[in-house]
Amino acid sequence: MPGLVAFGRRWAIGSDDFVLPGAFELFVRLVWWVGILAVYAVHKGQFSCPGGGLLHSYLLVLLILLASIICVLSAVVYISMQGTISNPGPRKSLPKLLYIRLVLCLPEFFWAVLGAVWVSDSSVHCEKTVINVIIGTVIASWVIIIFTVIGVVIVFDPLGGKKTFYLTDSLNRNLESSQSGQLLYNVKNTATRVWEKRIRLLCCCIVQDDDHRVAFTSIAELFRTYFSDTDLVPSDIAAGLILLHQEQDKMENCPKEPEEVLCHSPSSLVTDDLDVELENAAHYMLFAAAAYGWPYYIYTSPFTALCKLSGDCCGNRPTDSDITGSDRHNFHFGSILKITGLQYRDFIHISFHNKIYEIPFFVALDHRKEAIVVAVRGTLSFEDILTDLSADCEDLTLEDVLENGFVHKGITQAANYIYRKLINDGILNQAFTTAPEYRLVIVGHSLGGGTASILAVMLRNSFPTLRCYAFSPPGGLLSKSLADYTKHFIVSVIVGKDLVARLSMPNMEDLKRRIVRIVANCNRPKYQILLRGCWYEVFGGDPDDFPTELDGRNQDALTQPLLAEESLMVRRSPSYSALEDESHLNSPPQYPHLYLPGKIIHIVEESSSKRLCSSDIKYTARWSNERVFSSILISPKMVTDHMPDVVLKALNSLSQEPGSCISCQTRECNTNLVQP
Numbered sequence: 120m121p122g123l124v125a126f127g128r129r130w131a132i133g134s135d136d137f138v139l140p141g142a143f144e145l146f147v148r149l150v151w152w153v154g155i156l157a158v159y160a161v162h163k164g165q166f167s168c169p170g171g172g173l174l175h176s177y178l179l180v181l182l183i184l185l186a187s188i189i190c191v192l193s194a195v196v197y198i199s200m201q202g203t204i205s206n207p208g209p210r211k212s213l214p215k216l217l218y219i220r221l222v223l224c225l226p227e228f229f230w231a232v233l234g235a236v237w238v239s240d241s242s243v244h245c246e247k248t249v250i251n252v253i254i255g256t257v258i259a260s261w262v263i264i265i266f267t268v269i270g271v272v273i274v275f276d277p278l279g280g281k282k283t284f285y286l287t288d289s290l291n292r293n294l295e296s297s298q299s300g301q302l303l304y305n306v307k308n309t310a311t312r313v314w315e316k317r318i319r320l321l322c323c324c325i326v327q328d329d330d331h332r333v334a335f336t337s338i339a340e341l342f343r344t345y346f347s348d349t350d351l352v353p354s355d356i357a358a359g360l361i362l363l364h365q366e367q368d369k370m371e372n373c374p375k376e377p378e379e380v381l382c383h384s385p386s387s388l389v390t391d392d393l394d395v396e397l398e399n400a401a402h403y404m405l406f407a408a409a410a411y412g413w414p415y416y417i418y419t420s421p422f423t424a425l426c427k428l429s430g431d432c433c434g435n436r437p438t439d440s441d442i443t444g445s446d447r448h449n450f451h452f453g454s455i456l457k458i459t460g461l462q463y464r465d466f467i468h469i470s471f472h473n474k475i476y477e478i479p480f481f482v483a484l485d486h487r488k489e490a491i492v493v494a495v496r497g498t499l500s501f502e503d504i505l506t507d508l509s510a511d512c513e514d515l516t517l518e519d520v521l522e523n524g525f526v527h528k529g530i531t532q533a534a535n536y537i538y539r540k541l542i543n544d545g546i547l548n549q550a551f552t553t554a555p556e557y558r559l560v561i562v563g564h565s566l567g568g569g570t571a572s573i574l575a576v577m578l579r580n581s582f583p584t585l586r587c588y589a590f591s592p593p594g595g596l597l598s599k600s601l602a603d604y605t606k607h608f609i610v611s612v613i614v615g616k617d618l619v620a621r622l623s624m625p626n627m628e629d630l631k632r633r634i635v636r637i638v639a640n641c642n643r644p645k646y647q648i649l650l651r652g653c654w655y656e657v658f659g660g661d662p663d664d665f666p667t668e669l670d671g672r673n674q675d676a677l678t679q680p681l682l683a684e685e686s687l688m689v690r691r692s693p694s695y696s697a698l699e700d701e702s703h704l705n706s707p708p709q710y711p712h713l714y715l716p717g718k719i720i721h722i723v724e725e726s727s728s729k730r731l732c733s734s735d736i737k738y739t740a741r742w743s744n745e746r747v748f749s750s751i752l753i754s755p756k757m758v759t760d761h762m763p764d765v766v767l768k769a770l771n772s773l774s775q776e777p778g779s780c781i782s783c784q785t786r787e788c789n790t791n792l793v794q795p
Contacts, residue, residue: 122352125214128279133352134210137199138646140270144263145192151259152185158252173237174249177230181256184226191220200646204355205639224267231260277313310347314339321501331505334475334529338508345627349635358645359634361652364753365662366637396720397740400612401770402488403588407564408763409458410481410496412451412471416458419764428453442469455481467491467553468546475502476509476532478570482546484553490560490586491550495537495574497565497763506533507566510595510624512711515576524598525711526573530566534573541578561587564763565619568592572609572716576601579608587717588612591761594748595623595713602714602745609717613743614769615724615760616752624710630751656755714745721747722769724756738769 122129123136159178195216201209234257318335351359408415413428420427428450442452451471456463461483469481479496498507509529541547551557559582563571568589573596575587587609597605613620641648651663721743724736751757759765 122276122279122350123214125217129276129350130274130279131276131352132274133204133354133645134207134213135199135202135204135645136352136354137195137213138644139649141192141196141199145189145196147259147263148185148189148192151256152182152189155182155185155252155256158249174253177234177237177253181230181234184223184230188220188223188227191216191223195220200644202644203642204358204645204648205641224264227260228264231257231264234260278310310343311336311339314342331475334505334509337511337528338505341508341510341624345624345631349631351635351638354645354649355638356634358641358648358652359638360753361648361656362637362641363633365652365655367753368662393720393740393742396610397770398774399488400588400590400610400720401767401774403492403560403562404564404590404612404763404767404770405459406483406485406492406494407497407562407567407588407590408767409455410479410494410563410567411499411763412479412496413454414499415763416454427457443472459483461485467550468540470540473500473502475505476529477536478503478506478533478566480537480540480567482541482550484550484557485560488560489554489557491547491554491557493537493541493559493561493571493574495561495563495567495570497563497567503566506530507593510710512713515573515601524601525713526598526601527569527593527596527713530569530593530596531573533566533570534577537570537574538577558582558584558586561585562590563592564590564766565592565761568611569596569716572596572605572611575609576605586610589716590763590766591617591620592715593619593623594621594626594715595710597714597716598711599714602716605717611715611717611719612722612766612770613715613719613748614722614766616754616757617760618751618757619761620715621748621751623713625712626749626751628710715748719743719745719748722773724769736772738772740773 123132123134124130155178159182195213198210198213198216234253237253315335318338416428417425452469455461455466455469465484465486467482467484471479473479481494483492483494484490485492496503498504506529509527509532511528512525513528513531515524515526515531547559559578561571561575561578563569569592571587572589572592575585576597579585585608587605589609589611591613592611596602611620654660655662719742720740722738722740725739754760
């Protein structure tokens with residue numbers, strides 16, 4: 120629902136968010152009250168000890184104070200349970216109850232201080248049981264007060280005052296347009312500054328230069344643009360993701376209409392066999408994983424990695440390899456050697472240098488495949504995250520390449536950095552001097568996969584036989600023309616419902632639209648959605664059939680936002696801009712559609728049989744296309760499917776069992792899930 124408005128400002132919490140925390144506090148208060156009542160009843164006539172009079176008054180007033188708080192909490196929980204996410208009317212009295220609860224915090228705080236003073240008074244000589252109870256009461260009081268303060272800080276919205284003022288005045292039809300425009304401009308600037316401060320705080324541990332400051336501003340503008348047009352609180356988003364997951368699972372279990380089934384096969388110009396590409400991908404994924412260095416090696420071998428690295432790597436430095444950047448104790452390079460199985464002499468260049476737009480990579484000779492491999496590391500630092508989030512588009516113009524178009528700005532700058540190192544510093548020239556008959560192969564995972572793809576585009580004219588394997592690359596990477604151009608030399612490998620492979624600004628806008636729609640029109644209270652959703656995510660079962668206002672509406676009506684959706688919009692969302700009139704279709708979008716690079720191999724978990732000490736997971740792989748990744752799918756595995764060890768495990772499983780692969784034939788089809 121729209122954020123709670125109290126004390127003249129908007130808060131990052133809804134009026135229906137007090138059910139679960141309120142019920143927990145109510146339970147604690149009840150147990151607390153019953154315990155103190157029992158102590159008071161047992162020791163009612165035994166307060167003649169030194170300090171006993173104060174103790175008697177303390178316990179009596181505390182019982183009355185706790186009873187008052189319990190009554191108010193009961194009312195808060197009951198009122199918060201009323202209505203639905205988009206119908207806050209039955210909860211309109213909640214702010215008044217919160218004001219009363221705040222007033223009761225003052226005597227509670229005073230009484231907690233008094234209890235602490237009484238307990239610390241050495242002149243008090245009462246029964247030890249009573250003193251222990253008072254100590255427990257004082258501790259519980261301070262714990263609740265501290266957690267309340269932390270909760271207020273968490274739900275505090277720095278933009279609450281300005282956004283509330285804007286929401287209120289936007290309803291006034293007599294407000295002059297110049298005043299409204301100036302107010303919206305001020306809100307936007309303030310929001311950008313707030314997001315920039317948050318990003319700076321998160322990245323406080325890294326040295327900040329001009330590149331970082333520019334990136335902070337660009338990323339803050341991106342976040343401000345994405346979050347500024349909706350009035351959702353975090354619990355609304357959580358409820359929306361739960362509803363979307365269950366709705367998605369229901370649709371996957373339903374029989375598909377013929378028009379919902381799309382055959383996915385590579386273009387007629389591509390003749391590479393799927394099994395061969397899977398075997399190559401499994402081989403080169405080792406290089407992409409090795410680029411992560413010791414964090415990946417220790418993650419995959421937590422019990423033996425440190426011993427092996429400490430025994431074999433410390434003190435061993437290659438003499439004929441070019442290493443830049445810090446690698447204390449030689450752990451990174453030692454891990455690369457262990458993962459790839461190569462020798463010191465097989466490495467041409469290794470860079471551990473890491474800044475924003477400058478990511479680590481290495482160049483090695485792969486004698487098994489007779490290839491010069493350039494492996495680019497994925498996201499592993501705050502600098503890499505900033506590179507990922509620099510998601511503005513920029514033009515990529517290359518000589519003799521007709522398919523120029525838009526690319527991801529941050530990843531393109533990272534590719535430019537590696538390109539300059541490879542060409543200007545003569546690294547590739549040195550590699551081909553050593554092995555002139557080898558061909559160039561560029562690999563990477565995640566951010567490294569995206570960087571490797573754009574780097575392959577840049578090097579394609581100079582190295583026509585070049586091949587690139589991009590594992591789990593970001594979805595918003597290349598425009599359609601460039602993506603089609605890369606189908607000749609790039610293979611992307613995606614596992615399951617990988618979130619990163621579906622990440623792009625249009626897809627994020629689509630997800631926001633779907634969340635707003637399904638949340639605004641669900642006829643169940645939020646606490647029921649969250650509780651049943653958590654049960655479904657943990658224990659499984661059949662997805663709940665939540666009734667919504669969307670049920671029974673025809674397709675034309677479904678294309679228009681409902682009144683409940685409008686109530687969650689601060690202003691008209693870009694998600695709906697195309698629905699207003701056709702003129703918007705002719706205007707250039709702020710974030711054009713960007714796609715995955717090259718041909719796409721989609722690996723899906725077919726089945727798993729879990730036993731007491733092991734689990735057997737089987738995978739299937741098939742050629743796919745960019746339309747399958749045009750929307751974000753909600754799944755508990757949407758993050759784990761992106762992890763490099765999961766990708767490597769799936770590829771190894773398929774390369775060892777070729778029968779599990781679905782070859783590229785027209786009779787083989789893949790089902791494309793149609794989203795609501």
